[in-house]
Amino acid sequence: MNDVIICRCEGVRLSEIEQAIREGASAVPGVKKRTRAGMGPCQGRVCQRVVLQLLQQPPSEAGESPDALQRSRSPVRPTLLGDL
Amino acid sequence: MAENVIVVGGGIVGTSTAYYLAKMGIHVTLIEAQDIAAGTSGACDRAIMLQSKAPGPMLQLGLHGARIYETLEDELEADLEYRRGGGMILIETEEEMTAIRELVERQRQAGLDIALLSGEQARELQPGLGAHLLGTTWWAGDAEVNPLKVCFAMAQAAQRAGAAIRMGSKVTALLSERGRVVGVEAEGKRTYADAVVVALGVWTPLLLRTIGVELPIVPRKGQILVSERVPAFVSHNILSGAYIAAKHRKDGGKEEAQNPAGVGLSLGQTGSGSLLIGGSREFVGFDLSTTPQVIRAIGQSAVRLFPKMAGMRVIRAFAGLRPYTPDGRPVIGPVEEWPGLYVAAGHEGDGIALGPATGRIMANLAIGRPAGCDVAPFALSRFTQ
Incomplete structure (x- = not known):
């Protein structure tokens, strides 16, 4: 059970995130676009910190750049289209 | 060489x-x-939508591109979520009907056999369309892909x-x-x-x-909403007549005053089940922010054209910068x-x-x-x- 699920909304496993990093993802948005981690209903609230830590092993400068984290996206919480 | x-x-x-x-x-x-x-x-x-391309060089380049996509998954040995499901342009007003009739006529002369459907025919092909629609176009050759x-x-x-x-x-x-x-x-x-x-x-x-x-080349911002995963809802590309008007319009016209953010509906469903609900066309430099006014306007146009969407949730909005040329x-x-x-x-x-x-x-x-x-x-x- 080493291959744990990192993104619970999209069911993305550790191995998939490591693969994305090997393919060149250097920040959270790059992992997101390759694996869908962070694209689900919680918008990365659960997995983003873990993904960032994985990106920093070995430690890199990714954490210091403002682009390293994905943006928080409007409308922040799932919102009914009818309520817009 | x-x-x-x-x-x-x-x-x-x-x-x-x-x-x-x-x-x-x-x-x-x-x-x-x-x-x-x-x-x-x-x-x-x-969208890989050809029926909305300006007749002439853009349509020719589009046809060239569409042929490449037909075999691209095999060539690249990858799943691209390519689907040739057709596409429709939704017509809400007599004014749009006149403009779309003209576009369809020109596309037919260029060799695209686009059909004009009545509201009833369109609702049969695409359940969920609003009852007020006057009609839609339909062309089976439009396709989509995961960019x-x-x-x-x-x-x-x-x-x-x-x-x-x-x-x-x-x-x-x-x-x-x-x-x-x-x-x-x-x-x-x-x-x-x-x-x-x-x-x-x-x-x-x-x-x-x-x-x-x-x-x-000038950046033109487009905002897009993403829904939660929903069961199969649309199986083709959908654009509203207002989207076409915003796409082809020139600066400073009457339409720009009425719809400054260029909001018009574009709708497609991803392989994961989320709906991508666009969009806008705004000249605001390199700004990538999403704005409540435009998100609301896009959501309202979606619900007007597809009343059932009122019960679906938006989970995020994003913006991209489209490289506009005059x-x-x-x-x-x-x-x-x-x-x-x-x-x-x-x-x-x-x-x-x-x-x-x-x-x-x-x-x-x-x-x-x-x-x-x-x-x-x-x-x-x-x-x-």
Whole structure:
């Protein structure tokens, strides 16, 4: 059970995130676009910190750049289209 | 003939160009400031829609691109979520009906057998459409694809064919010798080549300006909403008549005053089940923020056209910068005053449909081969002379 699920909304496993990093993802948005981690209903609230830590092993400068984290996206919480 | 080419930019145009060059056995290096699909190609919708292209050179290039997509999954050995499910333009008012009838007539003359459906016929084909619709167009040849998957698959196929890809490396200067571009400088490192292709979309003018070349590509922001995963809801591309009006309009018209953010509906469903609900067309520089007013306007137009969508949840909104040009056509070809320098940029909202075709044309041009189709309408010289 080493291959744990990192993104619970999209069911993305550790191995998939490591693969994305090997393919060149250097920040959270790059992992997101390759694996869908962070694209689900919680918008990365659960997995983003873990993904960032994985990106920093070995430690890199990714954490210091403002682009390293994905943006928080409007409308922040799932919102009914009818309520817009 | 060029044996060694640098491609600047890792969006759909840059990765496609690199792929076709590598496939021809050319030594190619793709240099990208951030990551593959980090810019416009990673912040757009999924349509390969031909019926909405302006009749003429854009439609011809679109047809060329559509043919490439038909076999691209096999060629790249990748799932691209390609689906040829057809497309429709929704007509809400008599004014739109008149404009769309004209467009359909011109497209038919160009060889696209687009049908005009009554509201009833359209609701049969696409359940959930609002009862007030006067009708829709329908063309079975429209398709869709996951643009992220296309970019990553192009980059990987290019690498398998021998291309080198350098990410996180921003090109800051073009190197010239005796009136010719001979390479680039990125992060203080100089790399030389026989030809340099700039495929930087909205950022293209910033690099070309460093050697005195001006081109009129301007960022035009498009905001898009993403829904939660829902059961199969739409199986084709859908655009509203208002979207078409915003796409083809000129600055300063009556429509611009009524709809300053250029909101019109575009709708598609991803392989995961989320709906991509666009969009807007706004000239606000390089600003990438999403705004409550536009999110609300897009949501309202979605619910007006598809009342059932009122019960679906939006989980995020994002914005991308479409590379607008004054005549709505991209720039594809050489920079005449700088031998060795080429540009492939300025596709506005048509980059996904036209990216692979542009890459194939650009790869040919960069090594001195015939383009394979008429590229005169896309020459940079139409703006500089």
